[in-house]
Amino acid sequence: MSAAINTSLDIENIRKQFPVLHQKVNGRDLVYFDNAATNQKPEVVIRALVEYYSNYNANIHRGIHTLAEKATKAYEHTRHLVKEFIHADSEQEIVFVRGVTEAINLVAATYGKAFIREGDEIIISGLEHHSNIVPWQFVCQDRKAVLKVIPVKDNGELDIDHFKSLLSDRTKLVAVNHASNSLGTINPIKQIIDLAHANHAVVLIDGAQAGAHLPIDVKALKCDFYCLSSHKMFGPTGTGILYGKKNLLELMPPYQGGGEMIKSVSFEKTTYNDLPYKFEAGTPNIADVIAFGKAIEFITAIGKEAIAAHEHELLVYATEKIKSLPHVRVIGEAKEKVGVLSFSVDGIHPFDIGQMLDARGIAVRTGHHCTEPLMARFGVEGTVRASFSVYNTKQEVDQLIEGLDRIIKFMK
Numbered sequence: 001m002s003a004a005i006n007t008s009l010d011i012e013n014i015r016k017q018f019p020v021l022h023q024k025v026n027g028r029d030l031v032y033f034d035n036a037a038t039n040q041k042p043e044v045v046i047r048a049l050v051e052y053y054s055n056y057n058a059n060i061h062r063g064i065h066t067l068a069e070k071a072t073k074a075y076e077h078t079r080h081l082v083k084e085f086i087h088a089d090s091e092q093e094i095v096f097v098r099g100v101t102e103a104i105n106l107v108a109a110t111y112g113k114a115f116i117r118e119g120d121e122i123i124i125s126g127l128e129h130h131s132n133i134v135p136w137q138f139v140c141q142d143r144k145a146v147l148k149v150i151p152v153k154d155n156g157e158l159d160i161d162h163f164k165s166l167l168s169d170r171t172k173l174v175a176v177n178h179a180s181n182s183l184g185t186i187n188p189i190k191q192i193i194d195l196a197h198a199n200h201a202v203v204l205i206d207g208a209q210a211g212a213h214l215p216i217d218v219k220a221l222k223c224d225f226y227c228l229s230s231h232k233m234f235g236p237t238g239t240g241i242l243y244g245k246k247n248l249l250e251l252m253p254p255y256q257g258g259g260e261m262i263k264s265v266s267f268e269k270t271t272y273n274d275l276p277y278k279f280e281a282g283t284p285n286i287a288d289v290i291a292f293g294k295a296i297e298f299i300t301a302i303g304k305e306a307i308a309a310h311e312h313e314l315l316v317y318a319t320e321k322i323k324s325l326p327h328v329r330v331i332g333e334a335k336e337k338v339g340v341l342s343f344s345v346d347g348i349h350p351f352d353i354g355q356m357l358d359a360r361g362i363a364v365r366t367g368h369h370c371t372e373p374l375m376a377r378f379g380v381e382g383t384v385r386a387s388f389s390v391y392n393t394k395q396e397v398d399q400l401i402e403g404l405d406r407i408i409k410f411m412k
Ligand code: C6P
Pocket: 036, 037, 038, 098, 099, 100, 101, 102, 129, 131, 132, 177, 179, 180, 181, 182, 206, 208, 209, 229, 365, 369, 370
């Protein structure tokens, strides 16, 4: 990893836009390093929620009154913004869901039901979040299919040669993340997609840890499905998207039945709505989707490249500093990483470190990060994870390192 110099961002000004950052926790200025779990929300996003409920709360796609039309327009505008953001061909390819977990479950339940047969193989990787493991286990149990796993190398990268050896004409689907939430590894998804397509397998990319950090071009990638969670992209919880290629979404059966997803219903026969509404049964999460649009505009206005450069600089700085501390083991040293630093300290439980850092106002995540197989691969129960965002500073990294230094001296 090399430190990229970035002078273009006014971090102080960016920080001012995040009300939650300006508070004391346990008597100290909050240092928020749990961004991979969920990142904080700028004022524009918070204001969009208040504005919707204060001024034009109404159900969408149903009413012809002024409020309903305004709400529908704002909701559909976010779909347009997402389409542009990930370079999809059409708004019909963008399905609003609760987040990445629901997006993957949707594909597993519908694509899995329609296209996976006994003896077929699904390939995932050893870097996956439980959300990209368990739904495929459901499919495999249901369809008597077989789950295969791409192994993880000691540095936290996927073993792509092994992946090649797993591919065969039995492979029907490959599901991997764009970036690992536990180690930060950025996966070579273009290569993975090309290899899978050469074997006529479809590919789902879990973009939970990429949305706010990495460029996403579904068309250039030629990926079949791509999933995002709003709350990891400065947007509200409870919404996100599934991107799917139109021809695939059209072939898939609906996920849930109810209002909005139908064209007509009689007791004898129901016909389904056009894309993407076929997959959006019931009243959706209108307010959060509208505010998600503001989050996308926020990211675009700063520029993903500038965000990534800043986070990379923090990652390089923090990694160098943490390695100078005794008893610390950094887990995950892939060449390409997002701003995630996972580590353990010999003889001190990650949970204890997390608690002692919290006492100093520093928020990190500890535990298995919903990647138990990955923790087992590295022979640990869990790690301490510091994850960076655009509003974090080197001074905050210094506070983390100073806190850790004291904890290690105190405990050892
Ligand atoms: N990871 C973390 O602390 P949801 O909860 O549906 O928005 O996202 C699930 C998910 C799927 N894939 C990856 C790679 C993820 O990182 C996450 C969420 C959080 O790492 C919460 S466990």
